[in-house]
Amino acid sequence: MKDDFHRTLNEFANKINKLETKFLKVDAEITALQSELKGIQETNMQANSQIIEEINERQKRSFNVMLYNIPESAKPHVEDRAKDDFDSLKAILAPLGNFTEPRRIIRVGKTGRSPRPMKIIYPDQESAKNILRSNKNQPQNSLRFRADRTPMQMNYIKSILNEFSRRKDGGEANITLKYINDVPTIVEHRKPYSNNTKN
Numbered sequence: 001m002k003d004d005f006h007r008t009l010n011e012f013a014n015k016i017n018k019l020e021t022k023f024l025k026v027d028a029e030i031t032a033l034q035s036e037l038k039g040i041q042e043t044n045m046q047a048n049s050q051i052i053e054e055i056n057e058r059q060k061r062s063f064n065v066m067l068y069n070i071p072e073s074a075k076p077h078v079e080d081r082a083k084d085d086f087d088s089l090k091a092i093l094a095p096l097g098n099f100t101e102p103r104r105i106i107r108v109g110k111t112g113r114s115p116r117p118m119k120i121i122y123p124d125q126e127s128a129k130n131i132l133r134s135n136k137n138q139p140q141n142s143l144r145f146r147a148d149r150t151p152m153q154m155n156y157i158k159s160i161l162n163e164f165s166r167r168k169d170g171g172e173a174n175i176t177l178k179y180i181n182d183v184p185t186i187v188e189h190r191k192p193y194s195n196n197t198k199n
Contacts, residue, residue, distance in 0.1 A: 064148035
């Protein structure tokens with residue numbers, strides 16, 4: 001009878017050890033899942049923060065318009081150079097209609113051989129949009145106003161242009177670039193429909 005008691009006690013102890021091992025394994029899995037979940041939450045928080053930052057930056061830049069290849073004034077005083085930029089802009093816009101006067105014009109980037117781009121800052125978004133719409137009234141090869149894009153937007157456009165070049169170089173002759181809201185999109189030409197049928 002004593003042997004049966006010891007046998008039962010040993011079996012019970014073995015079961016407890018197995019349960020303890022399972023509990024430890026489950027506890028380790030729970031800890032790993034908690035750590036993974038925390039990492040996902042932190043990643044989502046960071047991604048959400050970047051999205052909000054990008055939205056705010058685009059909103060701020062929607063008041064601006066960029067203009068390239070306008071000669072820079074060589075006058076020594078900042079005020080005189082700013083006035084020359086205003087006069088240059090007025091001369092460009094005069095044939096296109098009446099537009100709101102910008103709040104400010106600044107040159108962006110480092111001084112070099114080429115003239116720095118002009119960033120034209122308007123008091124509201126609609127005034128900036130009207131300037132961009134004026135591109136339709138200009139000759140095809142004339143100066144073009146551009147939206148003030150964020151680095152993320154510039155990288156996206158660059159990736160589209162690179163993809164277009166890669167596909168063209170790869171022999172895809174049925175694609176072209178179409179600009180929608182001043183953003184390039186790759187468009188495939190559809191083959192013309194034919195009514196000819198084989199006899």
